[in-house]
Amino acid sequence: xxxxxxxxxxxxxxxxxxxxxxxxxxxxxxxxxxxxxxxxxxxxxxxxxxxxxxxxxxxxxxxxxxxxxxxxxxxxxxxxxxxxxxxxxxxxxxxxxxxxxxxxxxxxxxxxxxxxxxxxxxxxxxxxxxxxxxxxxxxxxxxxxxxxxxxxxxxxxxxxxxxxxxxxxxxxxxxxxxxxxxxxxxxxxxxxxxxxxxxxxxxxxxxxxxxxxxxxxxxxxxxxxxxxxxxxxxxxxxxxxxxxxxxx
Amino acid sequence: xxxxxxxxxxxxxxxxxxxxxxxxxxxxxxxxxxxxxxxxxxxxxxxxxxxxxxxxxxxxxxxxxxxxxxxxxxxxxxxxxxxxxxxxxxxxxxxxxxxxxxxxxxxxxxxxxxxxxxxxxxxxxxxxxxxxxxxxxxxxxxxxxxxxxxxxxxxxxxxxxxxxxxxxxxxxxxxxxxxxxxxxxxxxxxxxxxxxxxxxxxxxxxxxxxxxxxxxxxxxxxxxxxxxxxxxxxxxxxxxxxxxxxxxxxxxxxxxxxxxxxxxxxxxxxxxxxxxxxxxxxxxxxxxxxxxxxxxxxxxxxxxxxxxxxxxxxxxxxxxxxxxxxxxxxxxxxxxxxxxxxxxxxxxxxxxxxxxxxxxxxxxxxxxxxxxxxxxxxxxxxxxxxxxxxxxxx
Ligand SMILES: Cc1cc2nc3c(=O)[nH]c(=O)nc-3n(C[C@H](O)[C@H](O)[C@H](O)COP(=O)(O)OP(=O)(O)OC[C@H]3O[C@@H](n4cnc5c(N)ncnc54)[C@H](O)[C@@H]3O)c2cc1C
Numbered sequence: 204x205x206x207x208x209x210x211x212x213x214x215x216x217x218x219x220x221x222x223x224x225x226x227x228x229x230x231x232x233x234x235x236x237x238x239x240x241x242x243x244x245x246x247x248x249x250x251x252x253x254x255x256x257x258x259x260x261x262x263x264x265x266x267x268x269x270x271x272x273x274x275x276x277x278x279x280x281x282x283x284x285x286x287x288x289x290x291x292x293x294x295x296x297x298x299x300x301x302x303x304x305x306x307x308x309x310x311x312x313x314x315x316x317x318x319x320x321x322x323x324x325x326x327x328x329x330x331x332x333x334x335x336x337x338x339x340x341x342x343x344x345x346x347x348x349x350x351x352x353x354x355x356x357x358x359x360x361x362x363x364x365x366x367x368x369x370x371x372x373x374x375x376x377x378x379x380x381x382x383x384x385x386x387x388x389x390x391x392x393x394x395x396x397x398x399x400x401x402x403x404x405x406x407x408x409x410x411x412x413x414x415x416x417x418x419x420x421x422x423x424x425x426x427x428x429x430x431x432x433x434x435x436x437x438x439x440x441x442x443x444x445x446x447x448x449x450x451x
Numbered sequence: 452x453x454x455x456x457x458x459x460x461x462x463x464x465x466x467x468x469x470x471x472x473x474x475x476x477x478x479x480x481x482x483x484x485x486x487x488x489x490x491x492x493x494x495x496x497x498x499x500x501x502x503x504x505x506x507x508x509x510x511x512x513x514x515x516x517x518x519x520x521x522x523x524x525x526x527x528x529x530x531x532x533x534x535x536x537x538x539x540x541x542x543x544x545x546x547x548x549x550x551x552x553x554x555x556x557x558x559x560x561x562x563x564x565x566x567x568x569x570x571x572x573x574x575x576x577x578x579x580x581x582x583x584x585x586x587x588x589x590x591x592x593x594x595x596x597x598x599x600x601x602x603x604x605x606x607x608x609x610x611x612x613x614x615x616x617x618x619x620x621x622x623x624x625x626x627x628x629x630x631x632x633x634x635x636x637x638x639x640x641x642x643x644x645x646x647x648x649x650x651x652x653x654x655x656x657x658x659x660x661x662x663x664x665x666x667x668x669x670x671x672x673x674x675x676x677x678x679x680x681x682x683x684x685x686x687x688x689x690x691x692x693x694x695x696x697x698x699x700x701x702x703x704x705x706x707x708x709x710x711x712x713x714x715x716x717x718x719x720x721x722x723x724x725x726x727x728x729x730x731x732x733x734x735x736x737x738x739x740x741x742x743x744x745x746x747x748x749x750x751x752x753x754x755x756x757x758x759x760x761x762x763x764x765x766x767x768x769x770x771x772x773x774x775x776x777x778x779x780x781x782x783x784x785x786x787x788x789x790x791x792x793x794x795x796x797x798x799x800x801x802x803x804x805x806x807x808x809x810x811x812x813x814x815x816x817x818x819x820x821x822x823x824x825x826x827x828x829x830x831x832x833x834x835x836x837x838x839x840x841x842x843x844x845x
Contacts, residue, residue, distance in 0.1 A: 217478075237471075276468060388476045391469050391506030391519045398465055 204314035204351075204373070205260045206249040208283060209304055210242040212267050212274040213324040226422045229324070238274045240386075241319025243281075244379040247386035248349055249317050250282035257351040258314070260284050264307060266300050268292050272402060279397035280389035286402040291414055299407070299414040301333035306410035308338060313374060315356060320345050320378040331378035341371035345380040460522030460768070469519075473532050476505070481536035488666040489812070494539050500574075502544065507533070509572025511548045511556075516568035523702070524764040527709040531760070534713030538816050539666030541710055543576065546617055551577035551625050553702040554643060558686035558695035567623070567645060578621035578648075580612035580672050581696060587613075588829050590627070591638040591693060595674060597628040604681035608644065608652075608674045614823075618655045618670040621648050626674065627696055630689040643685035643692035652677035663815030701773055703824045704781035705763060711781075711788035711820045712756040718788075718813040719749045722795040725810075729800070736798070745794040752791065756784040775837045778830040785820035786827060792817045 214220055215235040223230045238246075252258040263278035265271040266289040275286035289303050308316060316338075321328035335342035343349075343358030347366055350357045360367045361380045371377075389397075407414045435441045445451035460466070480498065488494055494502075502508070511526050512518020521529065526548065534541050555567055571577055586592040595610025608628055615624070624646045631640035646653060656671035681687075685695060723746060726737035736742050763776040792813040796803035803810040821827050 273464075273468065276464075277472075280468065280472075388472050388480075388501070388505060389468070390504050391510070394465055394469050394472070395461075395514070395519065398462075 204258045205262065205311060206252065206258050207262050207264060207304070207308060207311060207313040207316045208242070208245050208249050208278065209264045209266070209300070209316070209318045209330070210246065210274050210278050211239040211319070211322045211324075212236050212265060212271040213239045213322050216240050216323055222423050222425050226424060228420060228423050236270065236274075238277050239319050239322045239324075241321060241323070241379055241381070243319075243386040244381070244383050245317040245319055245377075246278050246281050246283060247384045248346075248379060249315075250387075251384065252315075252349070252351065253282070262287065262311060262313070264289065264304065266291065266295050266303055266407070272404075275402055276394075276397055277389060279400045279402070280394040281387060282393070283400075285400055288402060288404045289407055289410070290404055291407050293414045294416070295407075295414050296416060296418055297327045297329035297333055298417065299412055300330050301337055302412045303407055303410050304330070304334050305337045306412065308334075308374070315373060315375060315377060317349075317377045317379065320380055331376050335376040338374070338376070340374050340376060341369075342376040342378070343369050343371050344378040346377050346383050347380055348383065349377055460525045461520060466521070466525050470528065470532060473505075473529065476501075477533060477536050481533070481540050485537045488537050488539050492665050493668075494543055494666050498540075499543065502540070503574035506572075508544045508547045508574045508576075509568075510544075511552045512568045512572040516564060517572040518568065522764075523705065523767040524761070527705050527760055527764045530706050530709040531713035531716075531757075534710035535717045537666060538664045538710065538714065542616060542664065542667035543620070545706060545710075546577045546579050546621075547571045547575075549703045549706045550579040550696075550699045551623075553699040554579075554625050554685060554695045557698045558643065558691055560682075560687050562682060563645065563685065570623070575622040576617055576620045578615050578617045578624045578672070579699075580615050580618075580624050580626040582613050582615070584611055584613050588826060590696075591634065591641060593627060593629060593641065595626065595628040597630050597642060597644060600678060606644065606679050606681070606684065608646070608677040608679065610674050612672040612674070614659070614669045615672050616667065616669050616823075618648075618672050619658050619668045621655075623647050624653075624672060625685070626672075627692050628674075630692075635690070638693035639690035641693040641696075642689045643695050644679055644683045645685060646674075646677065646679055646683060650677055650679060662818055663812060664819060665812075700824060701767070701777040704777045704830075705760070705767070707820055707824045708756065708763075708777075708780040708784035709760055711784040711817070712753060712760060714813065714817055714820075715749070715753050715756070715784075715788040715791040718792045718795040718810070718817075719746070719753060721809055721813070722746065722749070722798040725802075726798055729802075742798060745798055749791045749794055752787045756780070756787050759783060775834050778825065778833045781824065782827045782830040782834075785817075788817045788820055 215237040218235050220229045249261045253261055261283040263275050263283040263286040265275050269290055272288055275288055279286055318331050331344060343360060345361040346358045347361045348359040355370050355372055356375050357370050358377055435444055484498055506519050509518035510521045510529055514520040555564055581590050583593050597606045597608045600607050626644045626646045627641055629640050630642040634640050652675045654673045658668040658670050726742055727735050729736050759780045763773055763780045766773050766776055796810045796814050799808055799810040802808045
């Protein structure tokens with residue numbers, strides 16, 4: 204079985220994002236960029252499936268600027284077998300990415316497409332679902348555990364108040380949640396080996412996909428600054444305060 | 452071939468990717484594990500095996516021998532990065548990538564390279580035995596003796612080595628011993644031997660209790676009629692040991708300088724955070740100019756050490772003679788680190804004196820940097836000696 208793992212280059216999760224003065228977006232100049240943490244979990248899960256003998260090949264895919272090669276190299280260093288960069292400097296939206304992924308899936312014929320539940324830059328949480336719809340294949344989103352069972356994949360999903368188990372016939376789309384695994388660090392020997400792995404560069408046009416924006420961003424603003432808290436003497440005072448605020 | 456590889460080092464793209472992973476590893480794995488390292492006085496097994504898998508034990512070993520082939524600039528950068536965390540994490544692989552590796556590189560025969568480089572790159576732990584109970588700064592006065600084995604082509608070693616880093620964990624030791632009774636010019640009475648630590652007659656004392664650097668261990672190494680084969684002699688020639696050791700010390704000093712620089716940065720970051728959080732007279736102490744002076748002086752000195760590190764390592768990679776520069780960098784960076792951790796305790800105030808906070812362990816941990824791999828005084832003597840010799844030759 205082959206697993207496709209789409210990975211996105213995003214602002215590093217340790218960086219405090221700064222909004223551009225004109226409110227047009229987040230300032231990315233000279234900001235550290237890394238692989239979307241949820242995608243890293245997807246890469247890790249794919250590698251674990253391969254190590255367990257449940258998958259033969261892992262193909263990492265990124266849709267983004269030339270710099271996204273670094274993100275793909277990280278996936279290769281972690282253990283993906285080869286990579287495809289669909290290069291574009293446009294800011295791509297979930298639907299365009301899903302269309303590109305569908306075209307790649309048609310070429311590659313994977314058993315699983317495993318991707319992060321959302322990217323931490325725009326938090327869209329759409330690409331996996333859109334891909335499932337376009338491919339007309341089952342989806343298991345917010346995966347907490349993933350288990351291959353013959354021609355099916357059993358996904359325990361994180362839902363409000365608990366876990367839901369679904370059994371999907373493959374090919375299927377799985378989106379990963381935070382608690383699925385703890386991704387490994389790429390070792391120096393593996394980073395060195397990754398240099399020799401193949402990385403194909405394509406364009407959206409190669410897949411007949413138009414990445415023109417369908418959404419307009421009207422304004423980006425910092426979240427409101429949190430008000431300072433207040434210390435109270437005891438539980439009674441706390442209850443009174445909460446009542447006064449109308450939250451108890 | 453391996454010489455040019457190591458001068459150019461790893462291509463920068465691959466190296467940057469590794470530093471990126473390493474910074475994350477330090478932040479996400481090593482820093483949270485510090486408390487455990489200190490409480491148990493050892494690096495946890497799972498972290499040790501991760502560090503081996505990551506390739507840290509073979510950073511400087513040439514690629515053809517299973518290592519990463521980093522040049523000196525890159526190697527120092529890795530050391531500085533990992534030295535942001537508790538010193539024990541660097542200590543456990545420091546001899547592999549420092550002293551032991553460079554002694555093999557500078558003096559090893561092809562057979563010794565083929566035997567030992569892959570082993571240390573894979574994570575066998577090395578130690579380096581120079582210091583003895585009766586000799587430290589004047590290491591050439593050592594008493595450990597190697598005499599030819601009357602029954603073969605090998606050697607028989609007797610003596611005691613003191614304060615040997617990693618001795619309790621080591622698989623192999625590079626042991627310096629006399630092969631002549633009387634001191635010779637250029638210390639040609641000293642030779643170096645590669646001694647597997649499980650050789651009969653080798654024993655290791657219990658780990659010494661020390662001021663800081665919890666989780667890193669030093670101990671005595673006793674050599675009692677230790678028989679080693681002829682090919683244990685580094686370079687296959689007697690009388691070269693001291694020269695190899697001194698060449699390797701340059702590299703070791705850069706490592707200690709880099710460690711001091713990384714740890715000073717760590718201490719300062721912690722003080723900066725504390726100064727912003729701690730209130731006095733109704734405002735964060737960071738607002739007070741006398742606190743700001745300590746922060747600014749520390750930042751400036753760390754920057755100076757970083758600049759020295761960049762310069763001295765570039766010189767090493769260009770093949771220049773760097774005895775003076777390496778000594779100056781190590782002396783400056785270690786003394787600088789001492790000043791920074793002292794200021795950091797001051798910024799923490801009373802909390803700086805309590806074990807509950809980090810400042811006091813930074814203070815204790817940093818103290819050794821001014822002592823091992825040449826005390827500041829010995830380094831100053833070497834710098835001045837060079838200066839005077841150069842002046843005389845002008
Ligand atoms: C934690 C730790 C780890 C160590 N690891 C190793 C190791 O792995 N391998 C190893 O071989 N050794 C190791 N050492 C030993 C270390 O390198 C020596 O302790 C150091 O070189 C100083 O030698 P000494 O202790 O004999 O001090 P001494 O030589 O006795 O020096 C005492 C004082 O006299 C000063 N002094 C000495 N000579 C002069 C002079 N000519 N002029 C002016 N001042 C002078 C020194 O600067 C110092 O202040 C380690 C030591 C420690 C504490």
